Amino acid sequence: MCGIIGVTGADDAREVLLEGLERLEYRGYDSAGIALVDADGISRIRIADGTHSVALLREPARALDRGQRAGIGHNRWATHGQPSERNAHPHVDCSGDIVLVHNGIVENYAELAAGLRQRGHEFRSDTDTEVFVHLIEEQMQQGSDLVSSLRNVLQKVRGTFGLGVMSIKDPELLVAARRVSPLVIGVSGEATYLASDIPAILEHTREIIALDDDQIAQLRPNSVVIETLEGEPITPRLRTIAWDVEAAQKGGFEDFMSKEIDEQPTAIADTLRGRIDGDGRIVLDQLDLSDEELRKITHVSVVACGSSFHAGLVAKYALEHWARLPVEVDIASEFRYRDPVLHDTSLVIGVSQSGETVDTLQALRQAASSGAKVIVVSNVVDSSMAREADGVLYTHAGPEIGVAATKTVVAQIVALELLGLRLAQVRGTLTPEEVATQVAALRAMPDIVADAITRNDDVQKVAEAVNDAKDFFFLGRHAGYPTALEGALKLKEISYLHAEGYPGGELKHGPLAVIEPGCVVVAVASSGPLQEKMLSNVAEVKARGATVILVVDDGDEEASAQGDFVLSVPPAPALLAPLKDIVALQQFAYHLARGRGLDVDRPRNLAKTVTVE
Numbered sequence: 104m105c106g107i108i109g110v111t112g113a114d115d116a117r118e119v120l121l122e123g124l125e126r127l128e129y130r131g132y133d134s135a136g137i138a139l140v141d142a143d144g145i146s147r148i149r150i151a152d153g154t155h156s157v158a159l160l161r162e163p164a165r166a167l168d169r170g171q172r173a174g175i176g177h178n179r180w181a182t183h184g185q186p187s188e189r190n191a192h193p194h195v196d197c198s199g200d201i202v203l204v205h206n207g208i209v210e211n212y213a214e215l216a217a218g219l220r221q222r223g224h225e226f227r228s229d230t231d232t233e234v235f236v237h238l239i240e241e242q243m244q245q246g247s248d249l250v251s252s253l254r255n256v257l258q259k260v261r262g263t264f265g266l267g268v269m270s271i272k273d274p275e276l277l278v279a280a281r282r283v284s285p286l287v288i289g290v291s292g293e294a295t296y297l298a299s300d301i302p303a304i305l306e307h308t309r310e311i312i313a314l315d316d317d318q319i320a321q322l323r324p325n326s327v328v329i330e331t332l333e334g335e336p337i338t339p340r341l342r343t344i345a346w347d348v349e350a351a352q353k354g355g356f357e358d359f360m361s362k363e364i365d366e367q368p369t370a371i372a373d374t375l376r377g378r379i380d381g382d383g384r385i386v387l388d389q390l391d392l393s394d395e396e397l398r399k400i401t402h403v404s405v406v407a408c409g410s411s412f413h414a415g416l417v418a419k420y421a422l423e424h425w426a427r428l429p430v431e432v433d434i435a436s437e438f439r440y441r442d443p444v445l446h447d448t449s450l451v452i453g454v455s456q457s458g459e460t461v462d463t464l465q466a467l468r469q470a471a472s473s474g475a476k477v478i479v480v481s482n483v484v485d486s487s488m489a490r491e492a493d494g495v496l497y498t499h500a501g502p503e504i505g506v507a508a509t510k511t512v513v514a515q516i517v518a519l520e521l522l523g524l525r526l527a528q529v530r531g532t533l534t535p536e537e538v539a540t541q542v543a544a545l546r547a548m549p550d551i552v553a554d555a556i557t558r559n560d561d562v563q564k565v566a567e568a569v570n571d572a573k574d575f576f577f578l579g580r581h582a583g584y585p586t587a588l589e590g591a592l593k594l595k596e597i598s599y600l601h602a603e604g605y606p607g608g609e610l611k612h613g614p615l616a617v618i619e620p621g622c623v624v625v626a627v628a629s630s631g632p633l634q635e636k637m638l639s640n641v642a643e644v645k646a647r648g649a650t651v652i653l654v655v656d657d658g659d660e661e662a663s664a665q666g667d668f669v670l671s672v673p674p675a676p677a678l679l680a681p682l683k684d685i686v687a688l689q690q691f692a693y694h695l696a697r698g699r700g701l702d703v704d705r706p707r708n709l710a711k712t713v714t715v716e
């Protein structure tokens with residue numbers, strides 16, 4: 104999510120770091136920092152000024168330069184601790200001799216930090232990352248070198264990491280390690296580079312080694328040694344990158360939308376990470392609502408816009424079923440101008456990937472003034488909504504560049520469903536066994552969604568078969584209804600085709616009058632409580648000549664037989680099914696738009712963040 108750059112052996116390490124951070128800016132970030140390293144010490148500068156941070160580093164960084172040839176830098180996208188200078192990377196240990204940058208999440212950081220504090224370490228940030236430098240410091244004080252120290256520390260850490268670390272004891276050595284968070288190494292013969300993303304180093308070298316999970320690398324100006332975390336040697340695989348910088352920013356994908364569709368399993372896994380403890384308790388530590396307060400809630404109101412509204416609608420089915428609370432879901436621009444009935448036992452949840460959408464922000468302000476508890480589901484740490492709300496539930500989808508939301512939506516559904524399970528837990532509406540079943544089902548979703556993504560070529564064929572159609576109706580029932588709404592929204596946003604989403608049961612109350620040959624009906628008919636009724640709706644549109652595309656679970660021959668075309672998806676429990684059914688509809692919209700030669704990342708007339716009414 105964040106950006107890492109590192110170098111050893113450069114003529115001008117400062118410039119390599121600053122340019123690298125500029126190349127990583129496209130991902131979005133809130134703060135930045137660099138540290139130059141030589142035997143005399145670590146010179147560090149950090150700035151937290153949103154997307155201006157790298158530009159602002161340039162001037163003060165000049166003063167740090169005394170010809171150092173090595174260093175590390177970082178663009179931060181906050182996950183633990185607000186965006187601020189003190190939380191920006193690189194972080195240093197108490198002695199100031201060790202410096203480190205990190206992408207990922209340390210799940211057990213609270214426990215590790217408590218131990219370190221007891222042993223006298225002084226923390227200078229609110230980040231989970233800082234535990235690494237202090238743990239390495241302890242190891243080095245006992246005589247270990249940097250590599251063995253890091254190896255030992257990684258055994259104590261639960262979570263994900265892509266990290267670069269240096270010490271003034273051996274200032275030419277840059278040590279890197281990876282679990283889940285990507286890292287690449289670039290070699291040029293004179294200098295060796297480290298980055299979280301290829302574009303950061305592409306202007307220096309096209310010879311790249313991708314570090315794999317659970318590997319540790321020792322980078323020196325003209326050598327790279329890679330081992331497993333257990334110390335087994337690895338023969339590095341060098342590949343030559345032919346892409347230009349823009350293609351590299353997309354990681355080899357044609358556009359950001361397809362890259363972000365592909366990142367959905369990680370977005371789900373990262374949003375779940377660290378939120379279910381060993382006893383199966385859902386831990387949402389930034390929610391700031393006690394069990395007592397959660398028990399007092401009598402009604403829930405979700406407010407959101409666009410795709411975030413659809414995530415809220417999916418959550419309604421789950422929250423009502425699991426926590427037995429009445430849940431309303433409102434479009435924020437409607438909520439703020441009516442006179443909603445709220446009291447101090449109401450929980451109002453704003454859902455917004457940006458945390459800045461003006462209608463949602465205003466709706467939450469209004470809710471707060473009526474005494475309701477206000478929480479926010481946001482993908483941006485310390486966004487306006489996050490700052491003002493009583494509590495926050497962050498999604499960890501990473502920055503989303505494509506205007507039409509994809510990975511942030513599935514992350515929002517997961518975050519809201521975790522909240523639903525937490526409410527059910529404290530209110531006793533589900534037994535511990537029932538919660539455990541749901542938790543296991545949620546934990547299986549990254550793999551199921553990854554499986555759904557592999558159907559891309561089949562989805563493309565179906566999209567090509569209906570390329571000439573002008574009218575699309577998306578039907579769904581139960582949690583498949585918001586899925587249908589999201590499918591219709593994705594299609595209209597990026598293909599500019601007429602698309603409407605309806606609950607299947609409403610067909611007879613209007614839409615059926617419009618159905619005629621040439622219309623395409625996409626029906627979400629994956630197995631669920633209302634599948635049979637959905638298929639009756641399908642029969643009605645077929646009888647009127649519509650072309651029918653069915654989203655069905657693998658192996659459901661009976662349902663498949665009723666469609667002209669089928670988008671097969673792996674099965675999942677009904678309340679989680681939107682997470683994988685949405686994937687098929689995202690890909691369907693994507694291929695229709697691409698087939699029409701359109702820019703899927705920047706649809707006409709639309710903006711990523713809408714800060715005007």
Ligand code: G6P
Nearest residue numbers: 408409410411455456457460508
């Ligand atoms: C814009 C974006 C949508 C997004 C909506 C709500 O319309 O194009 O993708 O769903 O805003 O944004 P939010 O940041 O509040 O989730």
